[in-house]
Amino acid sequence: MNSLEVRNLTKRFDKIVAVDGASFEVPDGSIFGLIGRNGAGKTTTIRMMMGIYLPDEGEVILKGTKVGREFKSNVGYLPEERGLYKKMKVLETLLYFAELKGKTGKEVQKKAVEYLKKFELYDRRMSKIEDLSKGNQQKIQFITTILHDPEFIILDEPFSGLDPINTNILKEIILEMKRRGKVIILSTHLIDYAEKMCDHLAIIEKGKIVLKGSIDELKSKYANRNVSLAYKGDISFLKKHNEIVEKIEDFGNSTGIKVRKESQIQELLKLLIDNGVEIKKFDANDISLHEIFVETVGNEVDSESQFSLSDREGINV
Amino acid sequence: MFNYRVLAIIKRELRERLFSKAFITTTLLIPGLIIVIFGVQALLYSTESKNLNFELITENEELTSAFVYEFSNADFVKEKNYVFLYKTMTKEELKKHLEEIRNKITDESLTGVIFVPSSALKDKKIEYYSKSPQNIALSRELNGPINKVLVDAYFMNKTLNPEELEFARRGVDFAGFKVSEEEQIKEEGYGNIILAYAFTFLLYMSLLIIGQITLQSVIEEKSNKIVEIVLSSVEPKELMTGKILGASITGLVQMGIWLFTIMGVVSSSWITLPDNLVLEIDTKVVLYVLANFFIGLVLFIGLFATVGAIFDNPQDASSGTMPIMMLIIIPFFIAFSIMENPNKPYAEIASLFPFSSVIVMPARMTLIDVPTWQLIAAILINILTIIAIFPVAGKIYRVGILITGKKPKWSEVVRWLKQ
Known part of the structure; x- marks a missing residue:
């Protein structure tokens, strides 16, 4: 069952079409990834879903009916560009944002304290926001997103600027939310995170949805004749073997190799061993989301942004 | 909403x-x-005209002594420490005198010279010589007392009872009354x-x-x-x-x-x-x-x-x-x-x-x-x-x-x- 459906969303700013007829479905109880490069239209799409921007065309359907005002109270939204009232105190901030969602009273207060303890910020509850470190401000921001226990959680580039430890805490909470049946929409340009966390995804490029589906489906569709390789040594000799190798994509940590025929996979393995390459991982018929992304968006990716994509994925999830 | x-x-x-x-x-x-x-x-208003020096010159002794009498008792002179030097001379002598004291006026050790000619007893025109002659506050202040002296001098030899004289001396008191829809008309x-x-x-x-x-x-x-x-x-x-x-x-x-x-x-x-x-x-x-x-x-x-x-x-x-x-x-x-x-x-x-x-x-x-x-x-x-x-x-x-x-x-x- 699709709980949330985006139909033909379009937004123009003057003559630029920021989002062009975007349609996708977010299934119940899943983590949905909206993936694209910087400036591809992710944030604009999400803003339209949140009713922050009015779409020029299209609509967002929630369980069969067009979303209205009450949807906002049911969503926790973490925007890419974050901000809090600097002069407000931590606990006061949390309670204020919950109040805007219609949640007041002891219950929320208790939960706010719980979350503060979880993020080790309980002793800072009476501090002003401006006195917190940037990382701690981000934690507070995240708590405001989930404190009112929303059904939907929309996270726009949630990991940007977080250190590995906080990234892990955040990841844990997202997965816990999923276990509790929440629908999570994750927009990111960090493809490795998306691959490891999402069940479904849509790739957006220049305002258009160029690919969508469940990760498993997509992988099995694209993984044919593909080998995911981790190695030590030099594989540049493969370029000479055009009769076997169709394409090589180097992503630094791993390399994707596409062979011409499925039967050639064994030949490739032999070739590598014969040439003294130390193989750490050889995964036949596997493809990373990264490769799918490059394959779909690839022709349009200039070298610079390709570099930034592989550059930024480096942190371990 | x-x-x-x-x-x-x-x-x-x-x-x-x-x-x-x-x-x-x-x-x-x-x-x-x-x-x-x-x-x-x-504060500015109250300090602006304090400690000023004037020469008050008339063309005859009687008028001079009338000013001496009137001004030495006047409230504003005492309050603001005005100093008056009284002299008697004719218009021609005044011209010479002004030349002599020009420096004192320009360096402001003398604020000004008030000249009351005898003709003032007919037309009430007096002259004021100063570095800054257009002093509205001063002219408003001196108007009443000078007028009083001139009125007194004018009626000196005419037979008038004190009440009539008192009336003639008076300036006009402009009191404002607010007329509103309320019954009472209030000052x-x-x-x-x-x-x-x-x-x-x-x-x-x-x-x-x-x-x-x-x-x-x-x-x-x-x-x-x-x-x-x-x-x-x-x-x-x-x-x-x-x-x-x-x-x-x-x-x-x-x-x-x-x-x-x-x-x-x-x-x-x-x-x-x-x-x-x-x-x-x-x-x-x-x-x-x-x-x-x-x-x-x-x-x-x-x-x-x-x-x-x-x-x-x-x-x-x-x-x-x-x-x-x-x-x-x-x-x-x-x-x-x-x-x-x-x-x-x-x-x-x-x-x-x-x-x-x-x-x-x-x-x-x-x-x-x-x-x-x-x-x-x-x-x-x-x-x-x-x-x-x-x-x-x-x-x-x-x-x-x-x-x-x-x-x-x-x-x-x-x-x-x-x-």
């Missing part, structure tokens, strides 16, 4: 403002500032003018201060990216409503504190005002001024918030606030000008006109009786103005609040309206 979300925003705004240092200091400081301004004026002092000043100043300062604070806070939300999070919970319209009402209530509370304090002080027995400074201020007036102010504040704050949403830093915003500033400053000067004569033709228009009525009406109603329908009309006109322009302002706010980066052109702002 008005729901728990708007209420939450208003509550936050009030918490943030009412207990802020800025609110407390301006609440205390502004009345203090006004007292200082009036005080400095009074009026300067009290109401002072009240009109106070209203004008307080309203003006408050509009500027609350307006600037709102502008800052909208820009802060925008540039700190808070607004996107807030908008994920509330509609732009709700946010704008909450902010405007929050700021307007803050202004209302502040103005209420000021006005009721003035009323309390004036009507209490702690201080007794001199008769000609008694001012009428009652609860009805205060309540009307507050109501009129609140509606006006909503209107102005709406504009400030809209301008704040267009720009993302205070420098750029200052160019956008210029037109709004004009809407505050021009009525401020109109209010001042009608204190001279509240019946000026534009006074009535300005006190009903949207925006300007906030400042002009309180000043005008303190000075003259304004018909009740006009008092109500002033508020209604502002309410209609709010109804007319807020949809447009809301649209600009809605689009602008999410746009950061380069300073938008006005043509772009117009295009936002079409989005």
Whole structure:
């Protein structure tokens, strides 16, 4: 069952079409990834879903009916560009944002304290926001997103600027939310995170949805004749073997190799061993989301942004 | 329109403002500032003509001794330590004398020479020689005493009884009586003018201060990216409503504190005002001024918030606030000008006109009786103005609040309206 459906969303700013007829479905109880490069239209799409921007065309359907005002109270939204009232105190901030969602009273207060303890910020509850470190401000921001226990959680580039430890805490909470049946929409340009966390995804490029589906489906569709390789040594000799190798994509940590025929996979393995390459991982018929992304968006990716994509994925999830 | 979300925003705004240092200091400081301004004026006025040296020259001895007698007992001479040197000489001698003392006049060790020729007993024309002869305050001060001496001298040899002489000596006393719809016709002092000043100043300062604070806070939300999070919970319209009402209530509370304090002080027995400074201020007036102010504040704050949403830093915003500033400053000067004569033709228009009525009406109603329908009309006109322009302002706010980066052109702002 699709709980949330985006139909033909379009937004123009003057003559630029920021989002062009975007349609996708977010299934119940899943983590949905909206993936694209910087400036591809992710944030604009999400803003339209949140009713922050009015779409020029299209609509967002929630369980069969067009979303209205009450949807906002049911969503926790973490925007890419974050901000809090600097002069407000931590606990006061949390309670204020919950109040805007219609949640007041002891219950929320208790939960706010719980979350503060979880993020080790309980002793800072009476501090002003401006006195917190940037990382701690981000934690507070995240708590405001989930404190009112929303059904939907929309996270726009949630990991940007977080250190590995906080990234892990955040990841844990997202997965816990999923276990509790929440629908999570994750927009990111960090493809490795998306691959490891999402069940479904849509790739957006220049305002258009160029690919969508469940990760498993997509992988099995694209993984044919593909080998995911981790190695030590030099594989540049493969370029000479055009009769076997169709394409090589180097992503630094791993390399994707596409062979011409499925039967050639064994030949490739032999070739590598014969040439003294130390193989750490050889995964036949596997493809990373990264490769799918490059394959779909690839022709349009200039070298610079390709570099930034592989550059930024480096942190371990 | 008005729901728990708007209420939450208003509550936050009030918490943030009412207990802020800025609110407390301006609440205390502004009345203090006004007292200082009036005080400095009074001080300047009282020191400007102290310790002056004059030569008073007449053409005959008798007149000179009459001046000596009159001036040595005159109050203003004693109070202000004026020093008079009395001399008698003819017009020709005066010319020579002036040459001799030219240096003393130019270096101001001698303030001036007052020459009363014998002909003054016919035409009352006297001459004043000084480095700065156009001294209105001085001529007003000396007018009465000199006139008295001349009148005395003129009637000296004529048979008049003292009563007739007393009448002739008198200047005209111009007493103002306020005719209103109330039964009693009351003699009026300067009290109401002072009240009109106070209203004008307080309203003006408050509009500027609350307006600037709102502008800052909208820009802060925008540039700190808070607004996107807030908008994920509330509609732009709700946010704008909450902010405007929050700021307007803050202004209302502040103005209420000021006005009721003035009323309390004036009507209490702690201080007794001199008769000609008694001012009428009652609860009805205060309540009307507050109501009129609140509606006006909503209107102005709406504009400030809209301008704040267009720009993302205070420098750029200052160019956008210029037109709004004009809407505050021009009525401020109109209010001042009608204190001279509240019946000026534009006074009535300005006190009903949207925006300007906030400042002009309180000043005008303190000075003259304004018909009740006009008092109500002033508020209604502002309410209609709010109804007319807020949809447009809301649209600009809605689009602008999410746009950061380069300073938008006005043509772009117009295009936002079409989005």
